[in-house]
Amino acid sequence: MKQPSEHDRRTVPRGLVAGAAAMAAALLAGGCGGGQRTGAGPAAGGRPAATEAARLPQATTATTVTGLPRDTAPFATNDGTVVHPRRPVPVSAAPGGQPVATLPDTQLGGPTWVPVVESRPGWRRVLLPSRPNRVTGWIPDAPGSLDIARSTQVVRVDIGDRRLTIEDSGRRVGTWTVAVGAARTPTPTGRTFLLASLAPAKPTFSPLILPVGAHSDTLDTFGGGPGTVAFHGWPDASVFGKAVTHGCVRVPKDALARLAKVPLGSPVIVTA
Incomplete structure (x- = not known):
């Protein structure tokens, strides 16, 4: 597995995109982060079509996602496997289940890298950046869909x-x-x-x-x-x-x- 490159994991350039700049300003306002808490519920259907996927909530730091499992080992150390979706991918409560959110390929102006907490053939359960804390979801590990690396x-x-x-x-x-x-x-x-x-x-x-x-x-x-x-x-x-x-x-x-x-x-x- 390839290690994330310096470009993948390093600081967003000072010419920040608007969303990242706004987040930095919010984080600095009082020494911590802040913003509107956004509710989001499950959407119907199996693997979403493009228009359906667009209606699913994005699993970002600015959203709340429902219908997904919480981390069952909240103080465990995983094996260091981290993944980056090359394009937005559906997130489900179980392998092959109904998508309830989409994990975008970028967050805050940089690439989305999330840790894997469980693996099954063709699927990865990952920690998500959304509320509630320690929420997880399954994303497909189809050929060419994910960059996979290991952080030590x-x-x-x-x-x-x-x-x-x-x-x-x-x-x-x-x-x-x-x-x-x-x-x-x-x-x-x-x-x-x-x-x-x-x-x-x-x-x-x-x-x-x-x-x-x-x-x-x-x-x-x-x-x-x-x-x-x-x-x-x-x-x-x-x-x-x-x-x-x-x-x-x-x-x-x-x-x-x-x-x-x-x-x-x-x-x-x-x-x-």
Whole structure:
């Protein structure tokens, strides 16, 4: 399996598409993500035709999808397999089932890479970036439909210890004291993944925003976006080691630089 290229997994260029720029601005508004929470229900039919597929909700960080299973092993580490749909693909609750959403090939101005949590012949069950947290779905693995790779890196966040750890091939390559969600706006726990890498168009308190495929459990919207949780920097080092954010994880400068090297789709496991 090929490893994601630097182009596939690295920062969106500073000439961001409008959606990515808006998301970066929303994430930066208060140190966390935000926006309108969008409801979406199942659509009828089997594998959708083009017009039918267009009516299905897209599985993005801005949407809520229903009728799909939740992750049954929310603190497990998968084998590192990540996939990128070469074109939008239908998402079902079971292999061969009725599509209820579409996973687009791009998210926030960059390629969509999602982790595989289960495989069956011709099908992959993946973590999705939508609400509810830890929602999963089955996508077809037809010849030529997916780019398949393996990430050797895992990001771990320990809420209680306020610690961020990055592992590569099971070896710890760095650990840092970070700031996590406050009691009323906690950082959600469980298994998620690195969704995107956004470089703000204008100078701000963080040169890079790294959204993950999880959302605040207490805020439906924040700062004009969908409450997306992210890693980002912070200029005041006194916050590190404290529970003070709206759900995001604020990290030191060297931690952010190391996180920037983690391939998109890599698992992020947050424990209490």
